[in-house]
Amino acid sequence: MQKEKKDLDQIAAVLSEAKKIALICHVTPDGDTVGSALALYAALKKIGKAVDVFSSDPIGEKLKYLPFSDKFNINVNHSAIYDAAVAVDCGTKGRLGDMFGIFNSAAVKICLDHHKDNNLICDYSYVDPQISSTAEIVFLLLKRFPDKCLDKNVAALIYAGIISDSGLFSYSSTTAQTHNIAAELYNAGIDASDIAYNIYKKKSKPAFLLANKVLGRTRFFFDDRVGLAVFFLDDFAETGAGQDATEGVVNAIQSVTSVLIAVTLTEIEHNKFRVSIRSKEPAEASAVAAEFGGGGHRLAAGCRLSGPVEEVIERIVKAAGDFLPTE
Template structure:
Protein backbone atom coordinates (compact mmCIF):
# COMPACT_ATOMS: atom_id res chain seq x y z
CA UNK A 1 0.00 0.00 0.00
CA UNK A 2 1.52 3.26 -1.12
CA UNK A 3 1.16 6.63 0.61
CA UNK A 4 1.21 10.16 -0.75
CA UNK A 5 5.00 10.43 -0.65
CA UNK A 6 5.37 7.12 -2.48
CA UNK A 7 2.82 8.17 -5.09
CA UNK A 8 4.64 11.46 -5.64
CA UNK A 9 8.01 9.73 -5.97
CA UNK A 10 6.63 7.29 -8.53
CA UNK A 11 5.02 9.98 -10.67
CA UNK A 12 8.15 12.13 -10.57
CA UNK A 13 10.26 9.18 -11.72
CA UNK A 14 8.02 8.28 -14.68
CA UNK A 15 7.98 10.00 -18.07
CA UNK A 16 5.21 8.71 -20.37
CA UNK A 17 2.01 8.38 -18.34
CA UNK A 18 -1.55 7.40 -19.23
CA UNK A 19 -4.30 8.55 -16.84
CA UNK A 20 -7.59 6.63 -16.72
CA UNK A 21 -10.96 7.75 -15.31
CA UNK A 22 -13.93 5.50 -14.57
CA UNK A 23 -16.79 5.08 -17.02
CA UNK A 24 -19.83 7.36 -16.64
CA UNK A 25 -17.33 9.99 -15.48
CA UNK A 26 -18.29 12.46 -12.76
CA UNK A 27 -16.67 15.67 -11.58
CA UNK A 28 -14.30 13.95 -9.18
CA UNK A 29 -12.70 11.46 -11.55
CA UNK A 30 -12.46 14.10 -14.30
CA UNK A 31 -11.25 16.77 -11.89
CA UNK A 32 -8.50 14.39 -10.75
CA UNK A 33 -7.52 13.45 -14.28
CA UNK A 34 -7.39 17.02 -15.57
CA UNK A 35 -5.60 18.42 -12.51
CA UNK A 36 -3.03 15.61 -12.48
CA UNK A 37 -2.53 16.00 -16.23
CA UNK A 38 -1.74 19.69 -15.81
CA UNK A 39 0.61 19.01 -12.90
CA UNK A 40 2.53 16.30 -14.74
CA UNK A 41 2.81 18.44 -17.87
CA UNK A 42 4.22 21.22 -15.69
CA UNK A 43 6.90 18.74 -14.61
CA UNK A 44 7.77 18.05 -18.24
CA UNK A 45 6.10 14.65 -18.41
CA UNK A 46 4.35 13.24 -21.48
CA UNK A 47 0.71 12.61 -20.63
CA UNK A 48 -2.36 10.94 -22.13
CA UNK A 49 -5.92 10.65 -20.83
CA UNK A 50 -8.60 8.08 -21.62
CA UNK A 51 -12.10 7.30 -20.42
CA UNK A 52 -14.53 4.70 -21.76
CA UNK A 53 -17.28 7.33 -22.00
CA UNK A 54 -17.18 10.90 -23.36
CA UNK A 55 -16.52 13.85 -21.08
CA UNK A 56 -19.89 15.55 -20.38
CA UNK A 57 -20.25 18.87 -22.19
CA UNK A 58 -20.62 20.83 -18.96
CA UNK A 59 -17.19 19.58 -17.82
CA UNK A 60 -15.27 20.13 -21.04
CA UNK A 61 -13.64 23.22 -19.48
CA UNK A 62 -11.61 20.92 -17.22
CA UNK A 63 -9.46 19.87 -20.18
CA UNK A 64 -9.32 23.21 -22.02
CA UNK A 65 -5.80 23.97 -23.20
CA UNK A 66 -4.32 20.60 -22.24
CA UNK A 67 -2.11 19.19 -24.98
CA UNK A 68 -1.89 15.42 -24.72
CA UNK A 69 0.90 13.53 -26.45
CA UNK A 70 0.81 10.71 -28.98
CA UNK A 71 3.06 7.98 -27.61
CA UNK A 72 3.14 4.47 -26.18
CA UNK A 73 2.58 4.85 -22.41
CA UNK A 74 5.16 3.40 -20.06
CA UNK A 75 2.97 3.77 -16.96
CA UNK A 76 -0.76 3.80 -16.25
CA UNK A 77 -2.49 5.64 -13.39
CA UNK A 78 -6.16 5.45 -12.40
CA UNK A 79 -7.93 8.17 -10.44
CA UNK A 80 -11.12 7.67 -8.38
CA UNK A 81 -11.48 4.09 -9.70
CA UNK A 82 -12.52 1.66 -6.96
CA UNK A 83 -12.61 -1.46 -9.14
CA UNK A 84 -11.07 -2.17 -12.54
CA UNK A 85 -14.55 -3.19 -13.76
CA UNK A 86 -15.45 0.51 -13.48
CA UNK A 87 -13.08 1.21 -16.37
CA UNK A 88 -15.80 -0.10 -18.65
CA UNK A 89 -14.53 -0.82 -22.14
CA UNK A 90 -11.01 -0.01 -20.92
CA UNK A 91 -11.09 -2.75 -18.28
CA UNK A 92 -8.35 -4.79 -20.04
CA UNK A 93 -5.97 -1.94 -19.19
CA UNK A 94 -6.74 -2.60 -15.54
CA UNK A 95 -4.25 -5.46 -15.60
CA UNK A 96 -1.48 -2.99 -16.44
CA UNK A 97 -2.18 -0.21 -13.94
CA UNK A 98 0.93 0.90 -12.06
CA UNK A 99 -0.71 3.28 -9.57
CA UNK A 100 -4.30 3.62 -8.35
CA UNK A 101 -5.28 6.77 -6.47
CA UNK A 102 -8.68 6.41 -4.82
CA UNK A 103 -10.79 7.45 -1.83
CA UNK A 104 -13.24 4.55 -1.67
CA UNK A 105 -13.08 2.33 1.41
CA UNK A 106 -14.43 -0.49 -0.77
CA UNK A 107 -11.46 -0.27 -3.15
CA UNK A 108 -10.69 -3.65 -4.75
CA UNK A 109 -6.94 -3.77 -5.39
CA UNK A 110 -5.91 -4.19 -9.02
CA UNK A 111 -2.87 -1.93 -9.42
CA UNK A 112 0.78 -2.61 -8.61
CA UNK A 113 0.81 0.34 -6.22
CA UNK A 114 -2.28 1.65 -4.40
CA UNK A 115 -2.84 4.90 -2.54
CA UNK A 116 -6.27 4.87 -0.90
CA UNK A 117 -7.52 7.44 1.61
CA UNK A 118 -11.13 6.77 2.56
CA UNK A 119 -11.16 9.80 4.86
CA UNK A 120 -10.98 12.14 1.86
CA UNK A 121 -14.33 13.61 0.86
CA UNK A 122 -13.23 13.45 -2.77
CA UNK A 123 -10.28 11.99 -4.62
CA UNK A 124 -9.49 15.55 -5.68
CA UNK A 125 -8.53 16.26 -2.05
CA UNK A 126 -5.80 13.67 -2.48
CA UNK A 127 -4.63 15.17 -5.77
CA UNK A 128 -4.51 18.61 -4.12
CA UNK A 129 -2.01 17.30 -1.57
CA UNK A 130 -0.14 15.26 -4.18
CA UNK A 131 0.40 18.27 -6.46
CA UNK A 132 1.84 20.22 -3.55
CA UNK A 133 4.20 17.40 -2.57
CA UNK A 134 5.41 17.23 -6.18
CA UNK A 135 6.27 20.91 -5.96
CA UNK A 136 3.85 22.05 -8.66
CA UNK A 137 2.16 25.45 -8.39
CA UNK A 138 -1.61 25.23 -8.13
CA UNK A 139 -2.56 27.51 -11.00
CA UNK A 140 -6.10 28.85 -11.46
CA UNK A 141 -6.67 26.11 -14.04
CA UNK A 142 -5.60 23.34 -11.65
CA UNK A 143 -7.64 24.97 -8.89
CA UNK A 144 -10.75 24.87 -11.11
CA UNK A 145 -10.24 21.16 -11.74
CA UNK A 146 -9.76 20.29 -8.08
CA UNK A 147 -12.61 22.49 -6.87
CA UNK A 148 -14.96 20.85 -9.38
CA UNK A 149 -14.20 17.39 -8.05
CA UNK A 150 -14.56 18.39 -4.43
CA UNK A 151 -17.75 20.37 -4.95
CA UNK A 152 -19.51 17.69 -7.00
CA UNK A 153 -18.53 14.77 -4.77
CA UNK A 154 -19.73 16.59 -1.65
CA UNK A 155 -22.97 17.83 -3.19
CA UNK A 156 -21.71 21.41 -3.05
CA UNK A 157 -20.49 20.76 0.51
CA UNK A 158 -23.90 19.55 1.71
CA UNK A 159 -22.97 15.89 2.32
CA UNK A 160 -21.43 14.42 5.46
CA UNK A 161 -18.17 13.69 3.61
CA UNK A 162 -17.43 17.43 3.52
CA UNK A 163 -15.11 17.55 6.52
CA UNK A 164 -13.40 20.59 8.03
CA UNK A 165 -10.35 19.68 5.94
CA UNK A 166 -12.52 19.63 2.81
CA UNK A 167 -13.62 23.20 3.49
CA UNK A 168 -10.07 24.31 4.23
CA UNK A 169 -8.83 22.86 0.94
CA UNK A 170 -11.71 24.49 -0.93
CA UNK A 171 -10.83 27.83 0.64
CA UNK A 172 -7.22 27.37 -0.43
CA UNK A 173 -8.36 26.64 -3.99
CA UNK A 174 -10.37 29.85 -4.01
CA UNK A 175 -7.21 31.70 -3.00
CA UNK A 176 -5.45 30.00 -5.93
CA UNK A 177 -8.04 31.36 -8.34
CA UNK A 178 -10.76 28.68 -8.54
CA UNK A 179 -13.94 30.13 -10.08
CA UNK A 180 -16.21 28.65 -7.42
CA UNK A 181 -19.36 30.61 -8.23
CA UNK A 182 -19.16 29.82 -11.96
CA UNK A 183 -18.39 26.16 -11.34
CA UNK A 184 -21.20 25.69 -8.83
CA UNK A 185 -23.63 27.43 -11.16
CA UNK A 186 -22.63 25.13 -14.02
CA UNK A 187 -22.72 21.97 -11.90
CA UNK A 188 -25.82 22.59 -9.78
CA UNK A 189 -27.95 25.41 -11.15
CA UNK A 190 -27.79 25.10 -14.94
CA UNK A 191 -30.18 22.59 -16.55
CA UNK A 192 -30.41 21.62 -20.21
CA UNK A 193 -33.80 21.16 -21.81
CA UNK A 194 -33.13 17.41 -21.78
CA UNK A 195 -32.48 17.55 -18.03
CA UNK A 196 -35.77 19.38 -17.48
CA UNK A 197 -37.63 16.74 -19.49
CA UNK A 198 -35.93 14.02 -17.47
CA UNK A 199 -36.84 15.70 -14.18
CA UNK A 200 -40.51 15.53 -15.17
CA UNK A 201 -40.15 11.76 -15.13
CA UNK A 202 -38.08 11.79 -11.95
CA UNK A 203 -41.00 13.24 -10.04
CA UNK A 204 -43.77 11.67 -12.11
CA UNK A 205 -42.50 8.09 -12.41
CA UNK A 206 -40.89 7.59 -9.01
CA UNK A 207 -42.07 4.49 -7.14
CA UNK A 208 -42.12 4.02 -3.38
CA UNK A 209 -41.64 0.87 -1.34
CA UNK A 210 -41.29 -0.22 2.27
CA UNK A 211 -43.61 2.37 3.80
CA UNK A 212 -42.17 5.15 1.69
CA UNK A 213 -38.64 4.68 2.95
CA UNK A 214 -37.32 3.40 -0.40
CA UNK A 215 -37.77 5.37 -3.64
CA UNK A 216 -36.98 3.95 -7.09
CA UNK A 217 -36.67 5.47 -10.56
CA UNK A 218 -36.12 3.38 -13.70
CA UNK A 219 -34.14 4.99 -16.52
CA UNK A 220 -34.74 2.87 -19.59
CA UNK A 221 -33.07 3.46 -22.93
CA UNK A 222 -36.47 4.41 -24.35
CA UNK A 223 -36.88 7.11 -21.69
CA UNK A 224 -33.40 8.51 -22.25
CA UNK A 225 -33.99 8.60 -26.01
CA UNK A 226 -37.35 10.30 -25.50
CA UNK A 227 -35.89 13.03 -23.31
CA UNK A 228 -32.53 13.28 -25.09
CA UNK A 229 -30.77 12.95 -21.75
CA UNK A 230 -27.10 12.01 -21.75
CA UNK A 231 -24.65 11.24 -18.97
CA UNK A 232 -24.38 14.89 -17.93
CA UNK A 233 -28.14 15.04 -17.37
CA UNK A 234 -28.07 11.88 -15.25
CA UNK A 235 -25.62 13.32 -12.74
CA UNK A 236 -27.41 13.91 -9.47
CA UNK A 237 -30.65 12.14 -10.37
CA UNK A 238 -30.18 9.59 -7.56
CA UNK A 239 -29.80 12.44 -5.11
CA UNK A 240 -33.14 13.87 -6.25
CA UNK A 241 -34.76 10.52 -5.53
CA UNK A 242 -33.33 10.55 -2.02
CA UNK A 243 -34.61 14.04 -1.26
CA UNK A 244 -38.24 13.02 -0.77
CA UNK A 245 -39.29 13.35 2.86
CA UNK A 246 -39.21 10.01 4.66
CA UNK A 247 -36.96 8.30 2.09
CA UNK A 248 -33.90 6.59 3.56
CA UNK A 249 -32.76 4.89 0.35
CA UNK A 250 -33.17 6.40 -3.11
CA UNK A 251 -32.00 4.61 -6.22
CA UNK A 252 -32.06 4.65 -9.99
CA UNK A 253 -31.80 1.70 -12.31
CA UNK A 254 -30.26 2.77 -15.59
CA UNK A 255 -30.44 0.41 -18.56
CA UNK A 256 -26.91 -0.12 -19.89
CA UNK A 257 -27.40 -3.15 -22.11
CA UNK A 258 -29.69 -6.09 -22.67
CA UNK A 259 -30.76 -7.26 -19.20
CA UNK A 260 -28.08 -5.08 -17.63
CA UNK A 261 -28.93 -2.30 -15.18
CA UNK A 262 -26.59 0.10 -13.43
CA UNK A 263 -27.84 0.87 -9.93
CA UNK A 264 -26.95 4.26 -8.44
CA UNK A 265 -27.98 4.43 -4.80
CA UNK A 266 -28.02 7.26 -2.28
CA UNK A 267 -29.08 6.89 1.34
CA UNK A 268 -29.79 8.99 4.38
CA UNK A 269 -28.60 8.04 7.86
CA UNK A 270 -28.82 5.51 9.33
CA UNK A 271 -29.29 3.46 6.14
CA UNK A 272 -26.14 2.39 4.25
CA UNK A 273 -26.19 2.39 0.45
CA UNK A 274 -22.77 0.75 0.52
CA UNK A 275 -24.03 -2.25 2.50
CA UNK A 276 -26.91 -2.87 0.08
CA UNK A 277 -24.79 -2.54 -3.06
CA UNK A 278 -22.12 -4.81 -1.61
CA UNK A 279 -24.65 -7.66 -1.75
CA UNK A 280 -24.56 -7.34 -5.54
CA UNK A 281 -20.80 -7.03 -5.85
CA UNK A 282 -20.84 -3.24 -5.87
CA UNK A 283 -19.27 -0.65 -3.64
CA UNK A 284 -18.76 3.02 -2.90
CA UNK A 285 -19.34 5.09 0.20
CA UNK A 286 -21.79 4.62 3.07
CA UNK A 287 -24.32 7.08 1.67
CA UNK A 288 -23.45 6.85 -2.04
CA UNK A 289 -22.79 3.55 -3.78
CA UNK A 290 -23.55 1.56 -6.90
CA UNK A 291 -23.67 -1.88 -8.44
CA UNK A 292 -24.76 -3.67 -11.60
CA UNK A 293 -27.57 -6.22 -11.86
CA UNK A 294 -27.88 -8.58 -14.82
CA UNK A 295 -31.58 -9.38 -15.18
CA UNK A 296 -34.72 -8.11 -16.91
CA UNK A 297 -35.95 -4.80 -15.51
CA UNK A 298 -38.76 -6.06 -13.28
CA UNK A 299 -36.55 -8.81 -11.87
CA UNK A 300 -33.65 -6.42 -11.31
CA UNK A 301 -35.96 -3.98 -9.56
CA UNK A 302 -37.46 -6.72 -7.41
CA UNK A 303 -33.99 -7.89 -6.34
CA UNK A 304 -32.69 -4.47 -5.33
CA UNK A 305 -35.93 -3.41 -3.67
CA UNK A 306 -35.97 -6.64 -1.62
CA UNK A 307 -32.37 -6.00 -0.53
CA UNK A 308 -33.31 -2.47 0.51
CA UNK A 309 -36.21 -3.89 2.51
CA UNK A 310 -33.88 -6.24 4.38
CA UNK A 311 -31.56 -3.34 5.17
CA UNK A 312 -34.42 -1.13 6.35
CA UNK A 313 -35.74 -3.73 8.80
CA UNK A 314 -33.12 -2.59 11.29
CA UNK A 315 -34.57 0.95 11.45
Protein backbone atom coordinates (compact mmCIF):
# COMPACT_ATOMS: atom_id res chain seq x y z
CA MET A 1 0.00 0.00 0.00
CA GLN A 2 2.82 2.35 0.98
CA LYS A 3 4.59 1.72 -2.32
CA GLU A 4 1.43 2.52 -4.26
CA LYS A 5 1.07 5.85 -2.46
CA LYS A 6 4.66 6.64 -3.39
CA ASP A 7 3.95 5.78 -7.04
CA LEU A 8 1.12 8.31 -7.16
CA ASP A 9 3.30 10.91 -5.42
CA GLN A 10 5.97 10.38 -8.07
CA ILE A 11 3.49 10.57 -10.94
CA ALA A 12 2.05 13.80 -9.51
CA ALA A 13 5.58 15.21 -9.27
CA VAL A 14 6.44 14.28 -12.85
CA LEU A 15 3.22 15.80 -14.19
CA SER A 16 3.81 18.96 -12.16
CA GLU A 17 7.25 19.33 -13.75
CA ALA A 18 6.15 18.57 -17.34
CA LYS A 19 5.09 21.39 -19.64
CA LYS A 20 3.68 19.43 -22.58
CA ILE A 21 1.61 16.39 -21.73
CA ALA A 22 -0.12 13.81 -23.93
CA LEU A 23 -3.03 11.79 -22.57
CA ILE A 24 -3.88 8.64 -24.51
CA CYS A 25 -7.12 6.70 -24.33
CA HIS A 26 -7.55 3.09 -25.34
CA VAL A 27 -9.00 1.92 -28.66
CA THR A 28 -12.83 1.93 -28.85
CA PRO A 29 -12.85 4.41 -25.96
CA ASP A 30 -15.34 3.80 -23.14
CA GLY A 31 -16.65 6.02 -20.34
CA ASP A 32 -13.76 5.22 -18.03
CA THR A 33 -10.88 5.98 -20.39
CA VAL A 34 -12.63 9.10 -21.73
CA GLY A 35 -13.82 10.39 -18.33
CA SER A 36 -10.38 9.77 -16.83
CA ALA A 37 -8.43 11.40 -19.66
CA LEU A 38 -10.71 14.44 -19.86
CA ALA A 39 -10.63 14.88 -16.07
CA LEU A 40 -6.83 14.90 -16.22
CA TYR A 41 -6.97 17.23 -19.22
CA ALA A 42 -9.16 19.78 -17.43
CA ALA A 43 -7.22 19.56 -14.18
CA LEU A 44 -3.79 19.91 -15.82
CA LYS A 45 -5.00 22.84 -17.93
CA LYS A 46 -5.92 24.59 -14.66
CA ILE A 47 -2.29 24.56 -13.60
CA GLY A 48 -1.08 25.90 -16.93
CA LYS A 49 -0.02 22.75 -18.76
CA ALA A 50 -0.19 22.28 -22.52
CA VAL A 51 -2.25 19.11 -22.81
CA ASP A 52 -3.39 17.04 -25.80
CA VAL A 53 -5.80 14.10 -25.64
CA PHE A 54 -5.47 11.29 -28.17
CA SER A 55 -7.54 8.32 -29.17
CA SER A 56 -7.19 5.90 -32.07
CA ASP A 57 -10.95 5.79 -32.48
CA PRO A 58 -13.49 8.60 -32.31
CA ILE A 59 -15.60 8.75 -29.15
CA GLY A 60 -19.18 7.49 -29.25
CA GLU A 61 -22.24 9.78 -29.44
CA LYS A 62 -23.14 9.24 -25.80
CA LEU A 63 -19.79 10.41 -24.47
CA LYS A 64 -20.12 13.70 -26.35
CA TYR A 65 -22.27 14.77 -23.39
CA LEU A 66 -19.08 15.11 -21.35
CA PRO A 67 -17.35 18.48 -20.90
CA PHE A 68 -14.27 18.88 -23.15
CA SER A 69 -15.30 15.91 -25.32
CA ASP A 70 -14.46 18.11 -28.33
CA LYS A 71 -10.79 17.99 -27.31
CA PHE A 72 -10.13 14.53 -28.72
CA ASN A 73 -7.45 14.27 -31.36
CA ILE A 74 -7.64 11.17 -33.55
CA ASN A 75 -5.00 12.36 -35.99
CA VAL A 76 -1.88 10.18 -35.73
CA ASN A 77 0.22 12.32 -38.04
CA HIS A 78 1.46 14.91 -35.71
CA SER A 79 5.04 15.38 -34.76
CA ALA A 80 5.00 17.01 -31.32
CA ILE A 81 7.20 15.42 -28.68
CA TYR A 82 5.84 15.43 -25.15
CA ASP A 83 7.57 15.84 -21.79
CA ALA A 84 5.21 13.20 -20.45
CA ALA A 85 2.62 10.86 -21.91
CA VAL A 86 -0.01 9.08 -19.87
CA ALA A 87 -1.64 5.85 -21.03
CA VAL A 88 -5.07 6.12 -19.47
CA ASP A 89 -6.91 2.86 -18.72
CA CYS A 90 -4.63 1.00 -21.22
CA GLY A 91 -2.74 -2.08 -20.15
CA THR A 92 -1.04 -3.10 -23.37
CA LYS A 93 0.65 -1.65 -26.41
CA GLY A 94 -2.23 -2.87 -28.57
CA ARG A 95 -4.77 -0.94 -26.50
CA LEU A 96 -2.99 2.29 -27.40
CA GLY A 97 -3.65 1.50 -31.05
CA ASP A 98 -2.27 4.00 -33.53
CA MET A 99 -1.29 6.31 -30.67
CA PHE A 100 1.49 4.07 -29.38
CA GLY A 101 4.09 6.10 -31.30
CA ILE A 102 3.09 9.31 -29.52
CA PHE A 103 3.25 7.52 -26.18
CA ASN A 104 6.57 5.86 -26.88
CA SER A 105 8.31 9.02 -28.06
CA ALA A 106 7.51 10.98 -24.88
CA ALA A 107 10.36 11.76 -22.52
CA VAL A 108 8.54 10.15 -19.60
CA LYS A 109 5.97 7.38 -20.00
CA ILE A 110 3.28 6.95 -17.36
CA CYS A 111 0.46 4.47 -17.01
CA LEU A 112 -2.71 4.74 -14.92
CA ASP A 113 -4.72 1.55 -15.14
CA HIS A 114 -6.71 -1.19 -13.44
CA HIS A 115 -6.46 -4.05 -15.94
CA LYS A 116 -4.86 -7.14 -14.49
CA ASP A 117 -3.15 -8.06 -17.76
CA ASN A 118 -1.28 -4.73 -17.78
CA ASN A 119 2.21 -5.18 -19.25
CA LEU A 120 2.89 -1.75 -20.68
CA ILE A 121 6.50 -0.66 -20.23
CA CYS A 122 6.60 2.73 -18.50
CA ASP A 123 8.80 4.92 -16.36
CA TYR A 124 6.05 5.26 -13.79
CA SER A 125 2.89 3.27 -13.44
CA TYR A 126 0.04 2.94 -11.04
CA VAL A 127 -1.89 -0.21 -11.79
CA ASP A 128 -4.45 -1.50 -9.31
CA PRO A 129 -6.55 -4.42 -10.61
CA GLN A 130 -8.75 -4.24 -7.49
CA ILE A 131 -9.96 -0.70 -8.07
CA SER A 132 -13.32 0.01 -9.73
CA SER A 133 -12.03 2.23 -12.48
CA THR A 134 -9.12 4.26 -13.75
CA ALA A 135 -11.26 7.30 -12.90
CA GLU A 136 -10.96 6.33 -9.25
CA ILE A 137 -7.15 6.33 -9.64
CA VAL A 138 -7.32 9.74 -11.37
CA PHE A 139 -9.22 11.08 -8.36
CA LEU A 140 -6.51 9.80 -5.99
CA LEU A 141 -3.88 11.39 -8.22
CA LEU A 142 -5.66 14.75 -8.43
CA LYS A 143 -5.84 14.90 -4.63
CA ARG A 144 -2.10 15.58 -4.92
CA PHE A 145 -2.76 18.71 -7.00
CA PRO A 146 -4.06 22.14 -5.90
CA ASP A 147 -7.72 22.14 -4.81
CA LYS A 148 -8.76 24.21 -7.82
CA CYS A 149 -7.97 21.19 -10.06
CA LEU A 150 -11.00 19.35 -8.74
CA ASP A 151 -13.78 21.61 -9.96
CA LYS A 152 -17.31 20.65 -10.98
CA ASN A 153 -16.34 19.62 -14.53
CA VAL A 154 -13.45 17.47 -13.37
CA ALA A 155 -15.70 15.88 -10.74
CA ALA A 156 -18.36 15.15 -13.37
CA LEU A 157 -15.77 13.48 -15.61
CA ILE A 158 -14.46 11.32 -12.79
CA TYR A 159 -18.01 10.37 -11.83
CA ALA A 160 -18.76 9.39 -15.43
CA GLY A 161 -15.69 7.14 -15.46
CA ILE A 162 -16.56 5.49 -12.17
CA ILE A 163 -20.20 4.75 -13.02
CA SER A 164 -19.21 3.38 -16.46
CA ASP A 165 -16.81 0.83 -15.05
CA SER A 166 -18.61 0.01 -11.80
CA GLY A 167 -21.99 -0.54 -13.45
CA LEU A 168 -23.47 2.31 -11.43
CA PHE A 169 -21.72 1.04 -8.29
CA SER A 170 -23.05 -2.50 -8.74
CA TYR A 171 -19.97 -4.54 -9.73
CA SER A 172 -17.87 -6.33 -7.13
CA SER A 173 -14.97 -3.92 -7.71
CA THR A 174 -17.05 -1.19 -6.04
CA THR A 175 -15.73 -0.46 -2.55
CA ALA A 176 -16.28 1.90 0.37
CA GLN A 177 -13.54 4.04 -1.17
CA THR A 178 -15.52 4.23 -4.43
CA HIS A 179 -18.52 5.56 -2.51
CA ASN A 180 -16.39 7.94 -0.45
CA ILE A 181 -14.97 9.38 -3.65
CA ALA A 182 -18.48 9.68 -5.08
CA ALA A 183 -19.48 11.64 -1.97
CA GLU A 184 -16.61 14.07 -2.57
CA LEU A 185 -17.71 14.43 -6.19
CA TYR A 186 -21.24 15.27 -5.01
CA ASN A 187 -19.70 17.91 -2.76
CA ALA A 188 -17.94 19.37 -5.81
CA GLY A 189 -21.40 20.06 -7.22
CA ILE A 190 -22.02 17.34 -9.81
CA ASP A 191 -25.50 16.51 -11.07
CA ALA A 192 -25.16 12.76 -10.53
CA SER A 193 -28.51 11.68 -11.90
CA ASP A 194 -28.06 13.73 -15.07
CA ILE A 195 -24.64 12.14 -15.62
CA ALA A 196 -26.03 8.65 -14.92
CA TYR A 197 -28.86 9.15 -17.41
CA ASN A 198 -26.65 10.56 -20.15
CA ILE A 199 -23.65 8.29 -19.73
CA TYR A 200 -25.16 5.07 -18.50
CA LYS A 201 -28.87 4.77 -19.10
CA LYS A 202 -29.96 6.61 -22.18
CA LYS A 203 -30.23 4.86 -25.53
CA SER A 204 -30.99 6.23 -28.96
CA LYS A 205 -34.00 4.64 -30.65
CA PRO A 206 -31.74 2.81 -33.17
CA ALA A 207 -29.68 1.45 -30.26
CA PHE A 208 -32.86 0.33 -28.50
CA LEU A 209 -34.10 -1.42 -31.66
CA LEU A 210 -30.71 -3.04 -32.18
CA ALA A 211 -30.56 -4.36 -28.60
CA ASN A 212 -34.05 -5.83 -28.84
CA LYS A 213 -33.32 -7.49 -32.15
CA VAL A 214 -30.10 -9.06 -30.97
CA LEU A 215 -31.36 -10.05 -27.52
CA GLY A 216 -34.34 -11.73 -29.16
CA ARG A 217 -31.93 -14.17 -30.81
CA THR A 218 -29.96 -14.99 -27.64
CA ARG A 219 -28.94 -18.65 -27.52
CA PHE A 220 -28.30 -20.60 -24.34
CA PHE A 221 -25.88 -23.48 -23.79
CA PHE A 222 -24.80 -25.77 -20.94
CA ASP A 223 -28.13 -25.77 -19.06
CA ASP A 224 -28.57 -22.03 -19.66
CA ARG A 225 -25.30 -21.26 -17.88
CA VAL A 226 -23.81 -19.70 -21.03
CA GLY A 227 -25.80 -17.14 -23.03
CA LEU A 228 -24.67 -15.75 -26.38
CA ALA A 229 -25.97 -13.25 -28.90
CA VAL A 230 -24.54 -11.93 -32.17
CA PHE A 231 -24.61 -8.46 -33.68
CA PHE A 232 -24.39 -8.88 -37.44
CA LEU A 233 -23.39 -6.12 -39.82
CA ASP A 234 -26.92 -6.30 -41.23
CA ASP A 235 -28.40 -5.51 -37.79
CA PHE A 236 -26.51 -2.20 -37.71
CA ALA A 237 -27.58 -1.41 -41.27
CA GLU A 238 -31.25 -2.26 -40.61
CA THR A 239 -31.59 -0.33 -37.35
CA GLY A 240 -29.25 2.53 -38.19
CA ALA A 241 -27.37 2.01 -34.92
CA GLY A 242 -23.61 2.53 -34.61
CA GLN A 243 -21.08 0.03 -33.27
CA ASP A 244 -21.12 1.73 -29.87
CA ALA A 245 -24.80 0.76 -29.52
CA THR A 246 -23.74 -2.76 -28.50
CA GLU A 247 -22.94 -1.51 -25.01
CA GLY A 248 -24.92 -3.08 -22.19
CA VAL A 249 -26.38 -5.93 -24.24
CA VAL A 250 -23.94 -8.48 -22.82
CA ASN A 251 -24.93 -7.32 -19.32
CA ALA A 252 -28.59 -7.90 -20.17
CA ILE A 253 -27.75 -11.53 -21.01
CA GLN A 254 -25.76 -11.81 -17.81
CA SER A 255 -28.77 -10.65 -15.80
CA VAL A 256 -30.50 -13.97 -16.54
CA THR A 257 -30.42 -15.90 -13.26
CA SER A 258 -28.91 -19.11 -14.64
CA VAL A 259 -26.26 -17.43 -16.79
CA LEU A 260 -22.71 -17.56 -15.44
CA ILE A 261 -20.98 -16.52 -18.65
CA ALA A 262 -22.56 -14.08 -21.11
CA VAL A 263 -21.05 -13.45 -24.53
CA THR A 264 -21.79 -11.09 -27.39
CA LEU A 265 -20.12 -11.26 -30.77
CA THR A 266 -20.05 -8.07 -32.80
CA GLU A 267 -19.31 -8.44 -36.49
CA ILE A 268 -16.91 -5.61 -37.28
CA GLU A 269 -16.12 -6.84 -40.79
CA HIS A 270 -17.41 -9.85 -42.67
CA ASN A 271 -16.42 -12.89 -40.53
CA LYS A 272 -14.49 -10.76 -38.03
CA PHE A 273 -15.93 -10.47 -34.54
CA ARG A 274 -15.28 -8.43 -31.42
CA VAL A 275 -16.13 -10.61 -28.44
CA SER A 276 -17.43 -9.22 -25.12
CA ILE A 277 -17.57 -11.58 -22.17
CA ARG A 278 -19.12 -11.06 -18.73
CA SER A 279 -19.15 -13.59 -15.93
CA LYS A 280 -20.41 -14.18 -12.43
CA GLU A 281 -18.21 -15.64 -9.70
CA PRO A 282 -16.64 -18.13 -9.75
CA ALA A 283 -16.56 -18.15 -13.57
CA GLU A 284 -13.74 -16.04 -14.98
CA ALA A 285 -14.45 -13.97 -18.10
CA SER A 286 -10.77 -13.03 -18.45
CA ALA A 287 -9.77 -16.73 -18.58
CA VAL A 288 -12.14 -17.32 -21.50
CA ALA A 289 -10.81 -14.22 -23.31
CA ALA A 290 -7.20 -15.27 -22.65
CA GLU A 291 -7.84 -18.52 -24.59
CA PHE A 292 -8.06 -16.33 -27.68
CA GLY A 293 -5.32 -13.82 -26.87
CA GLY A 294 -7.70 -11.31 -25.28
CA GLY A 295 -7.84 -9.88 -21.79
CA GLY A 296 -9.58 -7.52 -19.45
CA HIS A 297 -10.90 -7.84 -15.93
CA ARG A 298 -11.77 -11.01 -14.04
CA LEU A 299 -15.52 -10.60 -14.65
CA ALA A 300 -15.50 -8.44 -17.80
CA ALA A 301 -13.17 -9.21 -20.67
CA GLY A 302 -12.92 -9.35 -24.44
CA CYS A 303 -11.06 -10.74 -27.43
CA ARG A 304 -11.34 -10.94 -31.21
CA LEU A 305 -12.21 -13.97 -33.34
CA SER A 306 -12.35 -14.56 -37.07
CA GLY A 307 -14.15 -17.13 -39.16
CA PRO A 308 -17.61 -18.16 -40.23
CA VAL A 309 -20.05 -17.24 -37.46
CA GLU A 310 -21.13 -20.79 -36.55
CA GLU A 311 -17.48 -21.82 -36.16
CA VAL A 312 -16.73 -18.78 -34.02
CA ILE A 313 -19.77 -19.52 -31.84
CA GLU A 314 -18.65 -23.13 -31.43
CA ARG A 315 -15.15 -22.09 -30.35
CA ILE A 316 -16.21 -19.46 -27.85
CA VAL A 317 -19.01 -21.59 -26.38
CA LYS A 318 -16.64 -24.51 -25.94
CA ALA A 319 -14.11 -22.27 -24.17
CA ALA A 320 -16.84 -20.81 -21.96
CA GLY A 321 -17.98 -24.36 -21.12
CA ASP A 322 -14.43 -25.25 -20.08
CA PHE A 323 -14.41 -22.44 -17.55
CA LEU A 324 -17.80 -23.17 -15.99
CA PRO A 325 -17.46 -24.28 -12.39
CA THR A 326 -17.82 -28.04 -11.85
CA GLU A 327 -20.06 -28.84 -8.93
